[in-house]
Amino acid sequence: MRVMGVDPGLTRCGLSLIETGKGRTVTALDVDVVRTPADMELAQRLLMIADAAEYWMDTHKPNAVAIERVFSQLNVRTAMGTAQAGGVVALAAARRGIPVAFHTPSQVKSAVTGNGAADKNQVTTMVTRILGLQVKPTPADAADALALAICHCWRAPMLERMAQAEAAALEQKKRYEAKVAQVRKEARVR
Structure with missing residues (x-):
């Protein structure tokens, strides 16, 4: 599975692509950071991010896109920009039929x-170690994008199994309720 990790941001938006192997093996295929000037109009900044994300999706053909969920930030303006950047990437993926997953920073x-509660340095160190990189990815947005993709690769199978178990339980509940309804109906007829 190929996963595109996205650390959204208006000034710097980290993009990564990793591929999973057997077990928890992951390999970095590409990483970059899209930068937009702070003095540029918001719509143009979002367009630059969307264009870069679309190029990545069309070039790398990911099976899934993992985006950092904006959880909370003290600066509302920063949170809004981060959410908007993540939104244009999610939209680009949806237009291509690529599943999107959102993961919180924690x-x-x-x-x-x-x-x-790890800090940025710990995340960067572990991403470097997990991927067997010779050099730490910089800036932190690049490391965060790689971490998002790794997180998705490791969490997605568990989340899929949980969804399948929930669907099976729901189906079993429906069959049980139908059986109970039938028994009650037959009891009334007697």
Whole structure:
């Protein structure tokens, strides 16, 4: 499976692509950071991010896109920009029929470091180690995009199994309720 990881942001938007192997083996295929000037009009900045994301999707053909979910930030303006950048990437993926998953920062940190409160340096160190990179990815947005893709690769199978189990339980519940309704109907007829 190929996963495109996205660390959304208006000034710097990290993009990565990794491929999963057997077990928890992951390989980095590409990583980059899209930069937009702070003095540029918002719509143009979002267009630059969308264009880059679309190019990546069309070139790399990911099976899934993992985007950092905006959880909370003290600066509302930054949070809005981050959410808008993530939104244009999600839209580009949806137009191509590529599944999109959102992961919180603590889920990503926990997946790659084992600690949901890890700092950026710890995340970068573990991403470097997990992917067997010779050099730490910089800036932090690049490392975060790789961490998002790794997180998705490791969480997606578990989430899929949980969804299948929930669907099976729901189906079993429907059959049980239908059987109970039939028994009640037959009891009334007597």
